[in-house]
Amino acid sequence: MDDFITLENVEKVFQVRRRTGFWRRERREVRAVDSLSFTVARGEMVGYIGPNGAGKSTTVKMLTGILTPSAGRLRVAGIDPARERTRLAHRIGVVFGQRTTLWWDLPLIDSYRLAHRMYRIPDARYRQNLDRLVELLDLGALLDVPVRQLSLGQRMRGDIAAALLHDPDVLYLDEPTIGLDVVSKAKVREFLREVNAERGTTVLLTTHDLQDIEQLCSRVMVIDHGRLVYDGPLAGLHEAGESERTLVVDLERELPPVEVPSARVVRVEGPRQWLAFPAGQSAAPLLAHLAARYPLVDLSVREPDIEAVIARMYAERTAP
Numbered sequence: 001m002d003d004f005i006t007l008e009n010v011e012k013v014f015q016v017r018r019r020t021g022f023w024r025r026e027r028r029e030v031r032a033v034d035s036l037s038f039t040v041a042r043g044e045m046v047g048y049i050g051p052n053g054a055g056k057s058t059t060v061k062m063l064t065g066i067l068t069p070s071a072g073r074l075r076v077a078g079i080d081p082a083r084e085r086t087r088l089a090h091r092i093g094v095v096f097g098q099r100t101t102l103w104w105d106l107p108l109i110d111s112y113r114l115a116h117r118m119y120r121i122p123d124a125r126y127r128q129n130l131d132r133l134v135e136l137l138d139l140g141a142l143l144d145v146p147v148r149q150l151s152l153g154q155r156m157r158g159d160i161a162a163a164l165l166h167d168p169d170v171l172y173l174d175e176p177t178i179g180l181d182v183v184s185k186a187k188v189r190e191f192l193r194e195v196n197a198e199r200g201t202t203v204l205l206t207t208h209d210l211q212d213i214e215q216l217c218s219r220v221m222v223i224d225h226g227r228l229v230y231d232g233p234l235a236g237l238h239e240a241g242e243s244e245r246t247l248v249v250d251l252e253r254e255l256p257p258v259e260v261p262s263a264r265v266v267r268v269e270g271p272r273q274w275l276a277f278p279a280g281q282s283a284a285p286l287l288a289h290l291a292a293r294y295p296l297v298d299l300s301v302r303e304p305d306i307e308a309v310i311a312r313m314y315a316e317r318t319a320p
């Protein structure tokens, strides 16, 4: 496979000074990224997730050349980001959900004109890309509107277009759907899928919204305390986290918690009870057992919530 992003034992250590008394300062090291190694192939769409402070932003900053690694080797499209940041800028696009790269007081189109000049995009290519992005992201009516007057979802679509005008080979997305309503989220996700399929853009997606990952990425990397703790298909996370499925049972009337082998009641509300059982196990024997002994009205099986799976994975790793 054509490795497009490569990290080999990358580390980033920050020196921080902490006040410990009136005159005293203590120097301390924060190891934000620790022996991190992974590769991403051209055209892959990979989720990069982990709890707050895990080292996700630090990784992305090193990949864009904003930060220099303390140790290790890092390449994006064969370029060392910290050494050739300007050359790399022509190959990458970055979208930060929490910040905009657009000019706040100017109409949206002016930010695009600026990108046209800054990236020296050939005129014909610029017009072609702009037309396509305006169409796909439904920006036609917004081009002459000052950015500050756009809604969050409109602004986000505007930012995504800005990041793609110069045809980058790789796109870093940091929380691209944060704060968006359901409809806007769906639009952004659909667009990202199309860009990836049409242009073969490599995408590294950082998000706390696990539906982004579920709907966009076949591979997910989980980072914790600066180290990679999982790299594989989304489905495998469930096994790594020994996840559980939930059987929701509606009984004819309120009853004490039901007794079923290899499942445990985790919640009771009136005649409804929730039973957790290992995700790898079939629900059929449980249903048979329940149906033979209890007055059932209805039941349904809920798949594990990925967020819970990850939380459980962390809990296991940090348990003594």
Ligand SMILES: Nc1ncnc2c1ncn2[C@@H]1O[C@H](COP(=O)(O)OP(=O)(O)OP(=O)(O)O)[C@@H](O)[C@H]1O
Pocket (backbone or CB within 6 Å): 014, 015, 016, 030, 031, 032, 050, 051, 052, 053, 054, 055, 056, 057, 058, 059
């Ligand atoms: N400039 C800095 N100076 C000192 N410490 C830093 C700096 N930047 C990040 N850190 C520390 O490095 C660790 C990793 O931070 P980072 O921002 O990469 O995490 P993150 O996974 O992106 O978190 P979040 O999900 O909250 O954005 C944290 O402990 C953070 O406090």
